[in-house]
Amino acid sequence: MIKTADAVVIGGGIIGCSTAYNLAKMGLKKVVLIEEKYIASGATGRCGAGMRMQWGTEPNAVLARDSVAMYETLEEELEYDDSIELKQEGYLLLAYNEKMVEQFHKNLGLQHKLGIPSRWVTPEEIKELVPHINLQGLHGATFCPKDGHCNPFKATDAYAQAAKRLGVEILTYTRVTKLLKEGDKISGVETTKGTILSPLVISCAGAYTRELGRMVGVELPIYPERHQILVTEPVEKLQGPMVMSFYHGIYCQQVPHGGFIMGLGDPNEVKDYNIKSSWQFMHEMAAKITFILPILKNLRVVRQWSGLYDLTPDKTQILGAIPEVPGFFVAAGFSGRGFMIAPVVGKLMAEVMLGQEPEYPIDMYGVKRFESGQLYVEPSVV
Ligand SMILES: Cc1cc2nc3c(=O)[nH]c(=O)nc-3n(C[C@H](O)[C@H](O)[C@H](O)COP(=O)(O)OP(=O)(O)OC[C@H]3O[C@@H](n4cnc5c(N)ncnc54)[C@H](O)[C@@H]3O)c2cc1C
DSSP: OEEEOSEEEEOOSHHHHHHHHHHHHTTOSOEEEEOSSSTTOSHHHHSOOEEOOOOSSHHHHHHHHHHHHHHHTHHHHTTOSSOOOOBOOOEEEEEOSHHHHHHHHHHHHHHHHTTOOOEEEOHHHHHHHSTTOOOTTOOEEEEETTOEEOOHHHHHHHHHHHHHHTTOEEEOSOOEEEEEEETTEEEEEEETTEEEEOSOEEEOOGGGHHHHHHHTTOOOOOEEEEEEEEEEOOOSOOOOSEEEETTTTEEEEEOTTSOEEEEEOOTTOOSSOOOOOOHHHHHHHHHHHHHHOGGGGGOOEEEEEEEEEEEOTTSOOEEEEOTTSTTEEEEEOOTTOHHHHHHHHHHHHHHHHTTOOOSSOOGGGSTTHHHHTOOOOOOOOO
């Protein structure tokens, strides 16, 4: 069966759902969102769902700053009758050597210019924020009280429900198998459940966006990389802030139900689609976290899992039109921060797709930067 749509959104993660919602909100009548599995089955439902404004490049800091503000009122905006479990008790970014101290002060300079309420904290002040932390080797940290996290399933559900109410058709368990072109232009998609003709198609397919690009002969510099994560049994409240160490490549937060969620980035991870869990992760995670937060040493692990980062060479997302294929757009390559910037990204992508002037300059996120060499290399990534 052949259907038609005004726009097709590929991917039912937080980015796809936010984009579909915004397209419908801006007046597009027939928006179809296609998801291979279920809503939030990709990186979104597997992520730490942390949100921090403490970034080292202006594009990332601005998108995060404004998205956090949008998350604060998301339930009202989307008329969600549940809670997205937003918790804002700050992120503590730990500095273990002089090089980090220097980089963090540079980041603070940028963040303050952008009105982000982050600050330098001494080891004594760190202890006040997280009394059970081991100060060994710590030179200090930066802290932003507005940083935090929320429940990724609920936030995505909030967007999906609001999109549906505005008329978006959401097709789950449906895979896009081919992108269709008429001449150079995009003309629709072929799926496991039929063809949908549409002059506008956006890939919000996370790490799989590279494969979708290849369907129209475009090689997008997006690389999948497994990131592993675990959750412990719930306990009484011990920790307000998220604790993050770039030195150890780890992050750890206590979520409202009492469990600790923690993960690490392994620089030697093979760039492929493997999302199996490994015992080596558990071993390394346990060693690193009990060094930094020894109080956690007797906590039992309830579950471990993994998901894919969609990395780009400069660890900054690719947003916008793909010039070789008019009508085809991409929002991917989030390099571990797509959840926290989804509210602004969805709005920006809808504006760009509808030919409106985007609220923020978007050219800097374009795929052409990899040819021109004008990169935004993000220094603060786990
Ligand atoms: C372990 C881990 C921890 C993370 N922690 C954080 C964090 O604390 N904060 C943060 O901001 N970000 C974090 N991230 C990154 C964040 O999860 C992602 O950037 C964000 O969820 C991206 O959402 P998305 O919608 O682009 O992609 P996804 O959620 O991956 O959604 C893409 C969807 O596209 C679907 N799809 C793919 N191909 C097709 C096809 N051909 N047809 C139909 N559907 C298709 C997939 O099934 C998938 O559901 C983390 C990621 C991981 C893996």
